[in-house]
Amino acid sequence: MEVVICKTKEEASRKAADMIAALVKKNPKCVLGLATGSTPVPMYSALAKDVKAKKISFKQVKSWNLDEYYGLPGTHDQSYRYFMNANLFDKIDIKKANTHVLNGLAKDWKKECKAYEAQIKKAGGIDLQVLGIGSDGHIAFNEPGSSLASRTRLVSLTDQTIKDNARFFKKAADVPKFALSMGVGTICEAKKVILLAFGKNKSDAVKAAVEGGVSQFCTASALQMHQDAWFFCDEEAASKLKLKKYYAWRAEGELSRQ
Ligand code: GLP
Numbered sequence: 001m002e003v004v005i006c007k008t009k010e011e012a013s014r015k016a017a018d019m020i021a022a023l024v025k026k027n028p029k030c031v032l033g034l035a036t037g038s039t040p041v042p043m044y045s046a047l048a049k050d051v052k053a054k055k056i057s058f059k060q061v062k063s064w065n066l067d068e069y070y071g072l073p074g075t076h077d078q079s080y081r082y083f084m085n086a087n088l089f090d091k092i093d094i095k096k097a098n099t100h101v102l103n104g105l106a107k108d109w110k111k112e113c114k115a116y117e118a119q120i121k122k123a124g125g126i127d128l129q130v131l132g133i134g135s136d137g138h139i140a141f142n143e144p145g146s147s148l149a150s151r152t153r154l155v156s157l158t159d160q161t162i163k164d165n166a167r168f169f170k171k172a173a174d175v176p177k178f179a180l181s182m183g184v185g186t187i188c189e190a191k192k193v194i195l196l197a198f199g200k201n202k203s204d205a206v207k208a209a210v211e212g213g214v215s216q217f218c219t220a221s222a223l224q225m226h227q228d229a230w231f232f233c234d235e236e237a238a239s240k241l242k243l244k245k246y247y248a249w250r251a252e253g254e255l256s257r258q
Contacts, residue, residue: 001224002254003210003231003247005238009198010042012232016130016194017046019230019258023128023192024056031120032063033129033187034088035140036080039196040130041087048091058094064120066131066140067181068102070109070154078168079104102152102180109180113152117186129190133197136160137205137218141181144217150183184222193229195220197237206233207240210247 006012020043023030034040050056065080074081081101089099100119106112120126131139136158142150143158157165157177166172187193197206209220210231223229230251238244 001210001226001229001231002251003233003238003241003244004251004255005233005235005241005244005248007235009039009234012196012198012234013040013042014046015255016196016230016232017043017050019194020047020128020130021050021056022258024058024061027127028057029060029062030127031123031125032061033126033182033190034063034065034084035130035132036065036067036083037132039132039198043130043196044088044091048088051092058092060098061094062098062123063094063100064116064123064126064182065099065101066129066187067179068104069176070104070178070180071176072104074101074104078174104176104180106180109154113154113180116182117152120186126190128192128194129187131187131193131195131220133195133202133205133209133220134161135164135201135205137208137220139184139187139195139220139223141179142184142187142219144219146184146216146219148188148214148216148219148222149185151186152180152182155179155181184219188222188226191228193223193226195223195229195231196233197231198234200236200239202233202237203240206231206237211242 068080072079141155162175169175208218214221214224
């Protein structure tokens with residue numbers, strides 16, 4: 001696991017975007033795993049700038065998103081499909097047909113989740129997975145207590161997550177209580193993983209994920225077992241890390257070798 005610590009979230013987002021841009025240049029047909037939340041927004045803006053400047057093209061890229069609220073249609077302004085269209089897909093040259101988000105209205109959620117995993121496998125697996133992190137250390141919607149071997153499934157959200165995400169809805173009662181989410185096992189199969197974490201509110205989660213034990217109580221900690229996982233943090237999110245100076249120095253070398 002490499003930890004890149006930057007002064008600002010803009011700087012961290014640019015560095016993470018550069019890693020994605022390098023992959024897209026090297027392999028224009030790559031498969032991306034994408035994330036929602038406020039955290040990846042500046043990174044998506046940086047990628048949109050690259051497309052506008054004709055530095056990269058997503059014309060042949062395929063994407064699968066991590067998760068979707070269960071019960072929300074993709075047209076709902078808080079659905080993750082809506083978010084992805086507004087914050088990335090409508091701003092780059094990706095073909096909409098090549099973008100995949102779980103169907104939050106699927107009646108047979110087991111069938112939906114199984115088919116989603118099969119689609120990813122058929123596409124050759126995810127080359128690079130983008131992640132944010134919940135304040136309790138969750139990735140996608142793998143809440144504390146999720147098996148580290150979990151696959152795409154229906155999950156129940158914790159009170160903490162509902163509280164954290166209530167800021168996007170009119171009132172807390174409007175936040176869906178369930179979601180469809182890739183599992184920790186699904187995520188860890190990606191060839192490369194980029195996790196972004198910004199702000200003080202994420203410092204405990206980052207500490208537990210990077211320096212705590214590998215545990216289902218902080219599902220991001222499973223990334224300690226991944227061979228190519230990168231955390232891009234601002235100084236606030238990294239503030240509780242014991243070895244932050246060492247990580248910063250080591251990551252500099254690793255980044256230059258990428
Ligand atoms: C939700 C999403 C996660 C995201 C998290 C943090 O729970 N399912 O993928 O990482 O929110 O969101 P934010 O980046 O807004 O803090």
